[in-house]
Amino acid sequence: MQYSITLLAAGLVAQTGLTWAVPQAKNFIYIVPDGYGQASQTMARDYVSLQKTGSNASAPIIQELAGDRLVLGTVRTHASDNLITDSAASGTAFSCGHKSYNDAISVTPDGRPVGSILETAKLAGFKTALVVTSTINHATPAVYSAHVANRDSYEAIAAQQIGYSHPLGPVVDILLGGGRCYFKPQSDSTSCRSDDVDLFGFARKKGYHVMQDRAAFDAYLGGYTTNASLPYIGLFNDDQMMYEIDRAQAPEKEPSLLEMAQAALRSLEQATRASAKGYFIMIEASRIDHAGHANDAAAHVHDTVMYNEVLGFVQNWVDAHPDTMLMSAADHECGGLTTNGFDPAPLVGVQHSFEYLETRWKAYNGTDKRGYFVSTILPAAGLADATSAQVDALLAASSPWAQMKIMIAKKAGVNWSTGGHTATDVTLHGYAAGAKWREFKGDMAGNHDNTELPRYIEKVLGLDMDATTAKLRAVNGSWVAGPEAARRSVGDKRHSH
Amino acid sequence: MQYSITLLAAGLVAQTGLTWAVPQAKNFIYIVPDGYGQASQTMARDYVSLQKTGSNASAPIIQELAGDRLVLGTVRTHASDNLITDSAASGTAFSCGHKSYNDAISVTPDGRPVGSILETAKLAGFKTALVVTSTINHATPAVYSAHVANRDSYEAIAAQQIGYSHPLGPVVDILLGGGRCYFKPQSDSTSCRSDDVDLFGFARKKGYHVMQDRAAFDAYLGGYTTNASLPYIGLFNDDQMMYEIDRAQAPEKEPSLLEMAQAALRSLEQATRASAKGYFIMIEASRIDHAGHANDAAAHVHDTVMYNEVLGFVQNWVDAHPDTMLMSAADHECGGLTTNGFDPAPLVGVQHSFEYLETRWKAYNGTDKRGYFVSTILPAAGLADATSAQVDALLAASSPWAQMKIMIAKKAGVNWSTGGHTATDVTLHGYAAGAKWREFKGDMAGNHDNTELPRYIEKVLGLDMDATTAKLRAVNGSWVAGPEAARRSVGDKRHSH
Numbered sequence: 001m002q003y004s005i006t007l008l009a010a011g012l013v014a015q016t017g018l019t020w021a022v023p024q025a026k027n028f029i030y031i032v033p034d035g036y037g038q039a040s041q042t043m044a045r046d047y048v049s050l051q052k053t054g055s056n057a058s059a060p061i062i063q064e065l066a067g068d069r070l071v072l073g074t075v076r077t078h079a080s081d082n083l084i085t086d087s088a089a090s091g092t093a094f095s096c097g098h099k100s101y102n103d104a105i106s107v108t109p110d111g112r113p114v115g116s117i118l119e120t121a122k123l124a125g126f127k128t129a130l131v132v133t134s135t136i137n138h139a140t141p142a143v144y145s146a147h148v149a150n151r152d153s154y155e156a157i158a159a160q161q162i163g164y165s166h167p168l169g170p171v172v173d174i175l176l177g178g179g180r181c182y183f184k185p186q187s188d189s190t191s192c193r194s195d196d197v198d199l200f201g202f203a204r205k206k207g208y209h210v211m212q213d214r215a216a217f218d219a220y221l222g223g224y225t226t227n228a229s230l231p232y233i234g235l236f237n238d239d240q241m242m243y244e245i246d247r248a249q250a251p252e253k254e255p256s257l258l259e260m261a262q263a264a265l266r267s268l269e270q271a272t273r274a275s276a277k278g279y280f281i282m283i284e285a286s287r288i289d290h291a292g293h294a295n296d297a298a299a300h301v302h303d304t305v306m307y308n309e310v311l312g313f314v315q316n317w318v319d320a321h322p323d324t325m326l327m328s329a330a331d332h333e334c335g336g337l338t339t340n341g342f343d344p345a346p347l348v349g350v351q352h353s354f355e356y357l358e359t360r361w362k363a364y365n366g367t368d369k370r371g372y373f374v375s376t377i378l379p380a381a382g383l384a385d386a387t388s389a390q391v392d393a394l395l396a397a398s399s400p401w402a403q404m405k406i407m408i409a410k411k412a413g414v415n416w417s418t419g420g421h422t423a424t425d426v427t428l429h430g431y432a433a434g435a436k437w438r439e440f441k442g443d444m445a446g447n448h449d450n451t452e453l454p455r456y457i458e459k460v461l462g463l464d465m466d467a468t469t470a471k472l473r474a475v476n477g478s479w480v481a482g483p484e485a486a487r488r489s490v491g492d493k494r495h496s497h
Numbered sequence: 498m499q500y501s502i503t504l505l506a507a508g509l510v511a512q513t514g515l516t517w518a519v520p521q522a523k524n525f526i527y528i529v530p531d532g533y534g535q536a537s538q539t540m541a542r543d544y545v546s547l548q549k550t551g552s553n554a555s556a557p558i559i560q561e562l563a564g565d566r567l568v569l570g571t572v573r574t575h576a577s578d579n580l581i582t583d584s585a586a587s588g589t590a591f592s593c594g595h596k597s598y599n600d601a602i603s604v605t606p607d608g609r610p611v612g613s614i615l616e617t618a619k620l621a622g623f624k625t626a627l628v629v630t631s632t633i634n635h636a637t638p639a640v641y642s643a644h645v646a647n648r649d650s651y652e653a654i655a656a657q658q659i660g661y662s663h664p665l666g667p668v669v670d671i672l673l674g675g676g677r678c679y680f681k682p683q684s685d686s687t688s689c690r691s692d693d694v695d696l697f698g699f700a701r702k703k704g705y706h707v708m709q710d711r712a713a714f715d716a717y718l719g720g721y722t723t724n725a726s727l728p729y730i731g732l733f734n735d736d737q738m739m740y741e742i743d744r745a746q747a748p749e750k751e752p753s754l755l756e757m758a759q760a761a762l763r764s765l766e767q768a769t770r771a772s773a774k775g776y777f778i779m780i781e782a783s784r785i786d787h788a789g790h791a792n793d794a795a796a797h798v799h800d801t802v803m804y805n806e807v808l809g810f811v812q813n814w815v816d817a818h819p820d821t822m823l824m825s826a827a828d829h830e831c832g833g834l835t836t837n838g839f840d841p842a843p844l845v846g847v848q849h850s851f852e853y854l855e856t857r858w859k860a861y862n863g864t865d866k867r868g869y870f871v872s873t874i875l876p877a878a879g880l881a882d883a884t885s886a887q888v889d890a891l892l893a894a895s896s897p898w899a900q901m902k903i904m905i906a907k908k909a910g911v912n913w914s915t916g917g918h919t920a921t922d923v924t925l926h927g928y929a930a931g932a933k934w935r936e937f938k939g940d941m942a943g944n945h946d947n948t949e950l951p952r953y954i955e956k957v958l959g960l961d962m963d964a965t966t967a968k969l970r971a972v973n974g975s976w977v978a979g980p981e982a983a984r985r986s987v988g989d990k991r992h993s994h
Contacts, residue, residue: 073568
């Protein structure tokens with residue numbers, strides 16, 4: 001009986017030839033595991049299973065990760081100008097419902113802006129949040145909150161995200177992630193801006209609580225504080241936040257993605273409790289992608305496991321707040337990862353990302369370079385068993401890192417075919433509580449073009465993204481940063497796409 | 498209202514902690530795209546889309562393939578003794594619901610038989626069918642109809658499949674595929690048996706209509722004949738049937754998988770029209786896997802497209818026969834295929850599989866080997882633009898094929914990481930008509946261990962596989978062929994796993 005009642009209440013909505021029942025919800029959580037492919041989940045699941053059960057690759061006992069409970073299907077990802085998308089084009093698709101070209105941040109191929117689901121929610125009275133481990137002005141958070149012709153326009157994106165140059169003013173109530181340097185004027189020695197704009201100062205004027213380190217996060221959002229008022233911005237690294245594999249060993253440095261997501265959800269829930277309008281939040285496990293670009297298997301696993309931990313927390317959150325729905329899909333696969341002779345055991349010994357080890361290696365100024373490499377670098381990379389001849393070869397190479405990545409990949413029986421993205425479909429996850437979960441599956445189990453995803457959220461929340469697009473396009477003046485705003489200089493080397 | 502009525506009729510079944518609504522059906526169609534991974538579908542979809550729409554990789558217009566309309570989720574595939582499964586262990590899982598070791602054909606690790614969903618359906622009065630493009634005694638069809646310790650026991654498998662040495666007698670009403678040589682006594686020059694057993698002769702005695710070539714297929718099953726009575730067996734090649742890319746250019750030689758599936762479904766429908774019991778059929782697009790093992794991109798695409806054509810036909814069939822349900826999932830990925838710089842255009846020019854070209858090349862006995870290679874072999878491989886230096890290098894190599902496969906893969910921007918299988922999850926497809934489709938999605942959208950799949954079919958058809966297992970295990974004598982029956986001799990080189 002429950003079904004017929006809910007169906008009558010929800011009504012039937014026709015969309016792209018399909019019939020959607022569309023359960024209604026007050027809040028929507030969208031999670032992007034950037035660069036997460038099908039092989040990422042298998043690798044992470046098997047890694048965790050073998051650790052937890054004490055089994056091995058020759059007699060495996062496999063247990064589900066949180067994401068395995070939430071699979072809805074697959075998503076097509078191509079850009080308007082390439083079968084292989086970048087995060088910008090794919091993000092524009094799943095934030096705004098429009099196909100565009102690689103590098104586009106919520107503009108169509110003609111350069112005109114399109115409204116995002118986050119902006120539309122904000123205009124309708126919802127609270128909004130972006131929680132990421134990349135720089136906050138990286139492509140995925142950018143597509144929800146900025147409109148520029150080229151994703152490398154980091155300064156223009158940051159300025160729009162905080163409302164400084166966004167025609168709708170500040171549209172994001174919570175911003176958590178990295179990219180602190182873009183919010184400081186160039187007079188600050190740690191700035192990476194080329195102008196005197198002080199975005200943190202602007203944020204404070206607009207009422208944002210500003211946090212710039214873990215201590216500030218703990219003070220304002222730590223523990224189970226639920227009275228942290230909106231809006232707030234917390235940026236915990238000038239650059240990308242740390243890989244989880246590195247952060248877990250220095251938790252005093254930065255909050256984890258899970259901690260940030262928990263804090264944001266508690267704040268949003270508190271802020272909307274008395275309102276008819278809820279919230280929209282985008283959470284991104286940003287650096288699965290960076291580990292893919294770097295062909296760093298262990299860093300990729302740890303960030304994928306963290307993504308699953310966030311999914312597990314959010315599933316429980318939805319059960320506790322049944323007026324909330326979850327959807328999650330990657331923008332694209334990254335690295336061309338395959339599990340061609342797979343045994344995750346050798347990855348268990350890896351203690352740090354290659355990014356971290358390279359920094360440590362460059363910083364070493366002692367006299368026993370070989371000793372340091374053998375005693376510290378190699379064991380941390382899971383390569384303590386390298387032979388003396390291998391060590392010689394690595395130290396003789398102009399850079400040992402590419403060869404070391406191949407060595408650990410071979411040990412674990414995985415292969416990377418590229419340092420870029422691939423065209424292959426990605427997995428769609430989702431969740432809703434109680435009877436809504438079956439309805440959601442009935443609507444969205446399947447294979448979808450990535451542009452369909454925000455159209456579903458739009459229906460669930462009762463929003464109209466096209467109206468936002470019309471509003472943005474009616475704004476006078478060339479506020480959309482053109483291609484000339486892209487700056488591949490100060491900070492750009494840092495930002496793999 | 499439809500929902501609550503159907504739910505009440507179906508009842509709620511608890512299974513592995515989940516609640517399944519389980520729509521009931523009279524007939525079940527299970528399709529195995531052997532060795533089909535996530536990248537296979539993206540590659541085939543983009544290939545067909547660019548051909549159909551005349552678009553290109555820099556301005557793609559993408560259209561759905563049949564399989565895209567039927568996605569339900571993903572499937573985990575590991576074997577009991579390895580994270581990477583073979584077709585035997587995975588097949589044992591999705592035919593019988595039990596994990597076992599690589600090489601196992603429907604026996605548990607202790608060597609004892611487990612009943613398959615097909616055998617169980619047969620015992621319950623259903624009609625049954627196996628339709629494949631591999632040899633009929635290859636691992637995937639074998640797991641439904643035989644019980645041996647090692648998949649290479651091809652003679653023992655064939656003998657069980659036709660009922661000669663199966664304790665339940667003949668359990669398969671329709672067998673269509675390759676592997677003809679295993680059904681002829683060694684006295685026949687085209688036999689690959691090492692004994693005098695005449696399985697075609699046995700089949701005739703048991704009432705099977707026997708077909709051994711396309712003409713016999715056309716005579717008995719061609720056109721829209723629906724009065725072909727059961728049982729029948731049609732084996733159209735001593736070895737594997739042709740790759741679709743080759744067969745399509747010589748359709749007089751063999752029926753396609755689609756033609757065989759259509760014929761079998763019409764026969765099954767006719768044979769069960771007046772019965773309360775329906776049918777179970779397993780259809781396998783067997784050679785997607787072989788093309789993966791061979792790292793043959795074009796052959797892989799064409800067999801994947803054929804799989805989608807079968808899915809499309811079956812979706813329409815289910816709509817026309819709503820007492821029928823469909824489920825489809827691969828046993829594993831094969832080849833470690835990634836689309837790392839993808840453009841399918843160069844694959845359009847490929848006219849034949851490498852297997853076919855190698856045979857042609859070996860058969861060439863003319864005097865102008867170079868001329869033949871340049872004028873016939875290279876264009877058919879999509880490599881007409883090879884430079885003279887490349888031709889020289891290829892002809893100087895002990896075998897040019899490995900290098901040619903890399904050349905065409907590079908042109909198309911794909912990569913194969915292995916000649917074997919990988920551990921990565923595969924896609925689950927399914928379909929049911931009308932309101933049952935939403936119920937099916939509500940039940941099965943998600944990520945499943947491969948052992949769960951036949952347990953669902955069992956519920957849908959109202960069967961009991963454990964009873965079949967008990968019956969098989971109660972049979973006296975050592976009828977399950979042990980490891981010693983495996984014969985890696987005459988026919989074995991042919992059968993990639």
